[in-house]
Amino acid sequence: MLYREAGDFKTSYRDDGQTFPIRLDRVAYYAVLIVAFLIVPFVINDYWANAVVVPFLIYAIAALGLNILTGYAGQVSLGTGGFMAVGAYAVYKLMTTFPEINIIIHILLAGGITAIVGVLFGLPSLRIKGFYLAVATLAAQFFLVWLFNKVPWFYNYSASGQITAPTRTVFGLAVTGPSTSAAAKYLICLLFVFILAWVARNLTRGTLGRKWMAIRDMDIAAEIIGVNPLSAKLSAFAVSSFFVGVSGALLFSVYLGAAEVGEAFGINKSFLVLFMIIIGGLGSIFGSFAGAAFMVLMPVVLKNLLVGQFGWATDLAAHFELMIVGALIVFFLIAEPHGLARLWALTKEKLRLWPFPH
Amino acid sequence: MNTQTDIAIADRQLGGTLMELRNITLRFGGVEAIKNISFDIREGEIRAIIGPNGAGKSSMLNVISGFYVPQEGEVWFRGERRGPVKPYEVARLGIARTFQNIALFDGMSVLDNIMTGRLHRMKAGFLSQALWWGPAEREEIENRAQVERIIDFLEIQNIRKTPVGRLPYGLKKRVELARALAAEPQLLLLDEPMAGMNVEEKEDMSRFVLDVNDEFGTTIALIEHDMGVVMDLSDRVVVMDYGRKIGDGSPDEVRNNQEVIDAYLGVAHD
Structure with a gap:
């Protein structure tokens, strides 16, 4: 079974439109799912969950969200950190106000609240584009962080100004709070990633996705064709913010456990997620995952290499790490400006012809 | 032009009025791009709008598609007066278009x-x-x-x-x-569909335009600079110059119109 589409004839438009048209891709996809859901939970330990897998899954959701807005709908946003904070504080308020309701519902509601906030801050996009919109969303970033710092109601008047996630369970299994097991953290994040990635794929391949891409590629032509720019842009902001909000809620409640807004959701976070989608590939679901994996894994790998392998001092390694990650980003952007997703697509194209490229 | 196509065009049955433009005037600030122009587009025909550069053809097409709202005049579509429409509502009315610079x-x-x-x-x-x-x-x-x-x-x-x-x-x-x-669409607007093409591509495109008109019964309004193509394809032609209408009729009528000849060959405008 080689990587071929020859002989694999599609006889219906339904087959032709499927996500993985090549059989080997489909098999690989199901294999990954089986490993992720049935094998990894039993072997995962605290180090892997906390250092690599859980942050990767959570940032993958944020990257998917930003990719919908920036990659698919063409609206640049630097407010991702702020919107993640909205998700985090929303889930915190919901968890503490309605402790009897399931945490999964809270996380989804937090996404919904973030979607509303996102639409509000998306309104300027109807008038301004590109860099100017980026500046407007930057305002959202700073305003939201300021708001969560200044209004004590948001952090339940706690003395430290921090928010701390109480223990909540799903099917009797703790998923938030200090006693959470690595497997539980992993599974709840994986569940959200799986469903949201599937939703993102469905939205982007259908009517709404075409509206977004039409607005991105040429807004005037899109309008003449019958795309209402108001609803297209605002729906992109809503969906994107929903994803980012869910990711913020998970980051706070499942991963961090306690957070201070300026530190956890500052402008750095906005840039981090933006780098993820630029490196991964704009307008690509796979790219969102690849970018998130790159940005989460690279520091871990470098740290292990420099400290563990070469025996450097930790602080020296930490500074070097920043420089190397920066240099790698520059290198990647020069080598392949369309990101890892394009690199992957090219590899697949080559593989399709291999070993007879002519 | 060969006689067969002449006969074919003469035989064609044109339907009722699909769109009527009455006394359209369009200004951009102090510039009058379109000056008091009236004409109609009938169901099933291929209607060409021609004229030298800057004559206001593209503005006219934008008025038809609802992208520009003229300061004066009325646009009647399918027997109803069309008020100002949002650009994205036009597609739903049954009007589609292509662009001069591919969009x-x-x-x-x-x-x-x-x-x-x-x-x-x-x-x-x-x-x-x-x-x-x-x-x-x-x-x-x-x-x-x-x-x-x-x-x-x-x-x-x-x-x-x-x-x-x-x-x-x-x-x-x-x-x-x-x-x-x-x-x-009921009405298809083509803004210079053959601009920048070689002869073979033009022939292909002309065939497609005729086939669309024939097989789908789509009414077509087009702007084109290639006179040979315009005269061969269209049923009726509007000629514009400096925002005014200087000719309207079948290709043959237009071809022999003195004002049109002047506009194309150039005489001193006073």
């Missing part, structure tokens, strides 16, 4: 580009789209079938999955026509 969506495949032509017909709700369930999938497949008919018609089957950005110019023009056709 395709470069990041999308040919198939997706043509599918966008049917966006205003897609009704599936958000939830159904998000879950790819029921109406969304059914709608996608139904519309895909329609789009495939147009792909067959314009003979672009082999490039349907190619990103539009990679296509050569002539094919891009054809894809743009396909996208406009996918909307199943």
Whole structure:
């Protein structure tokens, strides 16, 4: 079974439109799912969950969200950190106000609240584009962080100004709070990633996705064709913010456990997620995952290499790490400006012809 | 021009009035781009708008498509006076257009580009789209079938999955026509469909324009600079110069109109 589409004839438009048209891709996809859901939970330990897998899954959701807005709908946003904070504080308020309701519902509601906030801050996009919109969303970033710092109601008047996630369970299994097991953290994040990635794929391949891409590629032509720019842009902001909000809620409640807004959701976070989608590939679901994996894994790998392998001092390694990650980003952007997703697509194209490229 | 086409055109039955423009005046600040022009477009005809550069042809097309709202005058469409419309509402009225400088969506495949032509017909709700369930999938497949008919018609089957950005110019023009056709418009506006093409591409495009008119019964209004093409294709021609209408009628009438000859060959304007 080689990587071929020859002989694999599609006889219906339904087959032709499927996500993985090549059989080997489909098999690989199901294999990954089986490993992720049935094998990894039993072997995962605290180090892997906390250092690599859980942050990767959570940032993958944020990257998917930003990719919908920036990659698919063409609206640049630097407010991702702020919107993640909205998700985090929303889930915190919901968890503490309605402790009897399931945490999964809270996380989804937090996404919904973030979607509303996102639409509000998306309104300027109807008038301004590109860099100017980026500046407007930057305002959202700073305003939201300021708001969560200044209004004590948001952090339940706690003395430290921090928010701390109480223990909540799903099917009797703790998923938030200090006693959470690595497997539980992993599974709840994986569940959200799986469903949201599937939703993102469905939205982007259908009517709404075409509206977004039409607005991105040429807004005037899109309008003449019958795309209402108001609803297209605002729906992109809503969906994107929903994803980012869910990711913020998970980051706070499942991963961090306690957070201070300026530190956890500052402008750095906005840039981090933006780098993820630029490196991964704009307008690509796979790219969102690849970018998130790159940005989460690279520091871990470098740290292990420099400290563990070469025996450097930790602080020296930490500074070097920043420089190397920066240099790698520059290198990647020069080598392949369309990101890892394009690199992957090219590899697949080559593989399709291999070993007879002519 | 050969006599056979002459006879063919003379034989064609033109329908009732599809669109009527009455005393249109369009100003941009102090500049009058269109000065008090009236003409009509009848069902099933190919109507050409010609004139030298800067005559106001593209502005006229934008008035017809509702993109510009004239300061004076009335636009009647399908027997009703059309008020000011939002650009995105025009597609729903049954008007589609192509652009002088190709306005395709470069990041999308040919198939997706043509599918966008049917966006205003897609009704599936958000939830159904998000879950790819029921109406969304059914709608996608139904519309895909329609789009495939147009792909067959314009003979672009082999490039349907190619990103539009990679296509050569002539094919891009054809894809743009396909996208406009996918909307199943009553009135199709073509802004210089043959600009920048070589003879062979022009012949292909002319054939497609005639076939569209013939097979789908689509009314076509077009702007074109190539006089040979205009005279061969169109049933009636409007000639504009400096925002005024200087001629209107069959290609032969227009060709022999002294004012039109002056505008093209050039005489001193006072």
